[in-house]
Amino acid sequence: MHRDIVDQVNTSLETDFIITTSLEGNIKFWKKNYIGIEFVKQLKAHQGKISGMSISKSGLYLCTCSYKDETIKIFDIFNFDMIHFIKLNFVPYYCEFISKTKNPKGRRERRNTQNCKNSSTSNHFN
Numbered sequence: 001m002h003r004d005i006v007d008q009v010n011t012s013l014e015t016d017f018i019i020t021t022s023l024e025g026n027i028k029f030w031k032k033n034y035i036g037i038e039f040v041k042q043l044k045a046h047q048g049k050i051s052g053m054s055i056s057k058s059g060l061y062l063c064t065c066s067y068k069d070e071t072i073k074i075f076d077i078f079n080f081d082m083i084h085f086i087k088l089n090f091v092p093y094y095c096e097f098i099s100k101t102k103n104p105k106g107r108r109e110r111r112n113t114q115n116c117k118n119s120s121t122s123n124h125f126n
Contacts, residue, residue, distance in 0.1 A: 003022070004023040004026075006022050008050065008053050010055050012077060015060065016032040017029055018032060018037060019055070019077075024048070024049075025046035025049065025050060026042055026044055027042070027043045027064065027075070028041070029042075029077070029080060040080070041080040045064050045075075046066035046069050046071065046073070047068045047069040048069065049066060049068055051065055051094065052065040052092065052093065052094040054096045055097070057099055061075065061083075062074070062075040063075075063096070065095040070090070071088060072086040073085055073086075
């Protein structure tokens with residue numbers, strides 16, 4: 001159902017969602033059923049290719065970044081809403097939720113691999 005090439009697929013075992021991205025910057029949410037999957041929602045997340053996608057440890061949040069529009073966006077998976085938007089002053093190629101082993105909260109990290117500089121934020125998500 002994507003109009004362009006699907007380049008990323010991620011799953012959340014906690015919420016039973018499959019999330020796909022395509023080269024045109026769209027995110028699609030699919031619900032895993034007992035038999036097969038069902039399309040649920042499509043969002044135009046970025047102006048072009050989504051360079052990074054990550055799901056939080058709890059499975060409730062989705063983080064995406066794009067080198068085309070130089071942004072990071074955080075989505076609430078259950079409500080299919082963007083809850084945070086961060087305009088960057090560098091080109092992001094990857095994003096990831098990180099947490100300590102016993103810490104249920106995840107911290108979002110953004111990296112600039114082009115200049116080999118690391119930058120992190122201190123926002124916490126369950």
